[in-house]
Amino acid sequence: MNQKIRQLALGLMACYLVLFVALNYWQVGQKEELDAKFDNTRQVLREFNRPRGEIISADGVIVARSVPDTTHENRDFVRDYPTGDVMSNVTGYFTKNFGSTQIERQFGDVLVGSTAAQQVRGLGDLLEGNVDNSGTVQLTLRHDAQLAAKFALGSREGSVTVIDPSTGAIIAMYSNPAYDPNDFVGVPFEEAQDAITELQNADGNPLLANAYQERYMPGSTFKVITTGIGLEAGVLTRETNFPSERQYIPPQTNDPINNYNGSECGGDLAEVFRRSCNIPFAKTAIELGVDRFVTGTQDWGIGQQLPIDLPRAATSTIGNTENLDQTLPLLAIRGFGQSEAQMVPLHMAMVAGAVANGGQMMTPYVVGTTFDRAGRVLTRTSPSVWKTPISRETAALETEFMISVVQSGTASCCMTLDGGIQAAAKTGTAELGLESNPDLSHAWIIAFAPAENPRFAISVVLTNVQSTQDVSATGGRLAGPIAKGMLDFLLTGQGAP
Secondary structure, three states, rough: OHHHHHHHHHHHHHHHHHHHHHHHHHHHHOOHHOHHHHHHOHHHHHHHHOOOOOEEEOOOOOOEEEEEOOOOOOOOOOOOOOOOOHHHHOOOOOOOOOEEEEEHHOOOOHHHHOOOHHHHHHHHHOOOOOOOOOOEEEEOHHHHHHHHHHHHHHHEEEEEEOOOOOOEEEEEEEEEEOOHHHHHHOOOOHHHHHHHHHHOOOOOOOOHHHHHOOEEHHHHHHHHHHHHHHHOOOOOOOOOOOEEOOOEOOOOOOOOEOOOHOEEEEEEEEHHHHOOHHHHHHHHHHHHHHHHHHHHHOOOOOOOEEOOOOHHHHHHHEOOOOOOOHHHHHHHOOOOOOOOOOHHHHHHHHHHHHHOOOOOOOEEEEEEEEOOOOOEEEEEEEOOOOOOOOOOOHHHHHHHHHHHHHHHOOOOOOOOOHHHOOOEEEEEEOOOOOOOOOOOEEEEEEEOOOOOOEEEEEEEEEEEEEEEOOOOOOOOHHHHHHHHHHHHHHHHOOOOO
């Protein structure tokens, strides 16, 4: 009799083991692939009436929570977003009719308590009749920094991204236009559908987090990358000198490349970087050649999807490189961030961060810690290096150049920080070259501060800005004051909205 019981027990254990392996294969091994399918709403439907935990900011503000649903008989909870559009590009939304996005989707298993760790820890509570096994997701983003970014952008289209260059933690990442999830979460279906449709058809793609899901021509901010590639390859040195000239005719064309506004520009590397001359960086790209230039951009992570802990990150690119040796003028133009060069705003903050961090580009992340229902830590993000595009010596030299941009270059108009704090920066004005509107540009700045011991790296881009007879739509004039305001606020606490 005991032998039969033992055999039965072994059989049941074997069945349990097979079931355990199968469940883990689909729930863990294949989870990321299945969850990434936008039309996969089964998880949302399954989770909709289960308790769902909070998403909170780094400074303790609740940005997403579930509240009792008193308007629908067949629904126990409805998701609520107390901060409206301030954090929505990161939190995303969770709704029965339209699925889920961003953190709500990527970390839905933590929020409803379906991770393996939560299930094991919750067995005791389940036996006691407690079915709430939900978890909490704490972001690295600060609510006050998000508010400051929103205030700084105002009604202008663009984005502000701030990272900790030593860890990769994202402190702020706000895009305008944005959206308020409360407009379509928990409201009648017809009303929600109208709101979603309006957002889908709106200019500026408000449902996308433009700071990490879009890319734009970077203009002269790209010169930080070209300079780094040139220095690492030995094509550039501190002593490299360029003649003062207004035009340069690259190989294979008779069409000249000009400096911004047709100015005459030249000098040593520090001088042409400070003044943001175009011709020296076009020449540098040509001297590097296609192979070294392309490989160098890959060292900066260009051409690879950004490894952020959010879904559907965009990929920076320098465009089609096939047969680029037969179109060298395009190579020259990409050397100063025009033509097909397209950079994700988050990536440009990471470029500044790499210079600030001695050449190491850290993996970006928005989730710092996850907790179970009892407040015990489930996961804590450990900083990691994604790329090391430049040496510590090159980073130090580029820092010196970027300081000169602030002190007497294209950012001297706007980047003198409060309290005597020294910033390092590079501006960019990406001329879109539209025949219908030749004065339309993207205005950029990337920066970090304090220059001697960096705590924050930032990118600001204002998209589709218009130059007028009175105002040039340059990165220094337009994006610079936003970067200054953000850094002043973060470093001194002054200027909060």
